[in-house]
Amino acid sequence: MKPTTVCSFLLALVLATTSTIAQPTKSTGSNPPLFLLAGDSTTATQSSNGGGWGDGFLNTTLHHGASGINYGVNGRTTVSYRAGGYWATVLASVAASLETSTTPYVTIQFGHNDQKASANISIVEYTTNLEQFVADVRTAGGTPILVTPLSRRGYENSTGTPKVVEDLADQRAATIAAAEATGSTWIDLNEASTQYLNAIGEADAWTYNLNPTDETHLNVEGSVVFGGLVALLIEGALSELKAEGYVRVKKELEKALEEGKYYWP
Numbered sequence: 486m487k488p489t490t491v492c493s494f495l496l497a498l499v500l501a502t503t504s505t506i507a508q509p510t511k512s513t514g515s516n517p518p519l520f521l522l523a524g525d526s527t528t529a530t531q532s533s534n535g536g537g538w539g540d541g542f543l544n545t546t547l548h549h550g551a552s553g554i555n556y557g558v559n560g561r562t563t564v565s566y567r568a569g570g571y572w573a574t575v576l577a578s579v580a581a582s583l584e585t586s587t588t589p590y591v592t593i594q595f596g597h598n599d600q601k602a603s604a605n606i607s608i609v610e611y612t613t614n615l616e617q618f619v620a621d622v623r624t625a626g627g628t629p630i631l632v633t634p635l636s637r638r639g640y641e642n643s644t645g646t647p648k649v650v651e652d653l654a655d656q657r658a659a660t661i662a663a664a665e666a667t668g669s670t671w672i673d674l675n676e677a678s679t680q681y682l683n684a685i686g687e688a689d690a691w692t693y694n695l696n697p698t699d700e701t702h703l704n705v706e707g708s709v710v711f712g713g714l715v716a717l718l719i720e721g722a723l724s725e726l727k728a729e730g731y732v733r734v735k736k737e738l739e740k741a742l743e744e745g746k747y748y749w750p
């Protein structure tokens with residue numbers, strides 16, 4: 486893929502997302518944002534069997550008093566995250582955020598475990614569960630951001646051009662449908678990460694693997710790269726966060742993501 490394709494792709498994505506929500510630019514006032522990250526292991530802190538984009542996003546892209554908490558939990562679905570009490574913790578954190586004069590945003594990203602046959606969660610249930618998460622965040626006083634699931638790094642070569650296997654397409658579509666049904670802000674991490682992985686290729690993509698054969702979870706460097714991608718998408722969807730300097734990606738990483746070039750932090 487030519488670098489310009491990725492660049493215009495990211496731009497188009499950002500424009501589509503902002504026009505979909507059609508929200509006026511709001512000010513966060515004097516209260517810096519607090520990002521509460523709800524999700525599965527592809528959001529969670531790096532551990533022996535999990536690790537996603539969350540810590541890279543929190544560690545490297547937030548400025549001027551913006552902060553956040555990674556509530557990603559390995560192996561969770563939209564059902565087991567609520568049943569296990571993790572969602573209640575996120576909502577309590579939204580309420581606490583309002584008390585401490587921060588502006589709470591909740592990113593919501595599931596799908597990797599919901600899609601497993603053993604989870605027995607239909608696409609309709611998955612969509613409804615995401616819509617309920619959005620409603621709960623709003624009731625608690627926060628702003629939800631639905632996130633389509635991070636791409637895995639498995640490749641296939643049936644057309645003679647190695648491409649990422651797009652095995653989360655149904656979950657991506659359902660996440661967007663849930664956002665449109667509720668008027669929630671959303672970002673298309675699935676599409677953006679797929680495009681980036683296709684641009685850099687399998688050998689470079691695998692350097693972000695948690696361990697050599699783990700195509701799903703990210704190591705610390707992968708977390709920084711894909712955390713940066715999430716930050717760019719959030720900046721595009723919620724322009725006030727960029728305008729006020731709260732979310733900012735290091736120039737070299739921003740350029741690499743926009744041009745589809747490999748980056749090692």
Ligand SMILES: *[C@@H]1O[C@H](CO)[C@@H](O)[C@H](O)[C@H]1NC(C)=O
Pocket residue numbers: 531540541544704705706708709
């Ligand atoms: C985030 O920061 C913590 C604390 O410094 C560090 O242990 C961890 O490796 C960092 N993770 C990422 C993904 O940047």
Ligand SMILES: *[C@@H]1O[C@H](CO)[C@@H](O)[C@H](O)[C@H]1NC(C)=O
Pocket residue numbers: 605
């Ligand atoms: C799967 O879920 C459906 C609908 O909730 C239920 O009727 C069915 O018994 C479940 N199947 C298994 C194997 O748990």
Ligand SMILES: *[C@@H]1O[C@H](CO)[C@@H](O)[C@H](O)[C@H]1NC(C)=O
Pocket residue numbers: 642644645646647
């Ligand atoms: C993909 O397929 C093409 C054409 O069959 C082949 O030339 C190329 O080496 C393959 N690449 C990989 C990474 O398998």
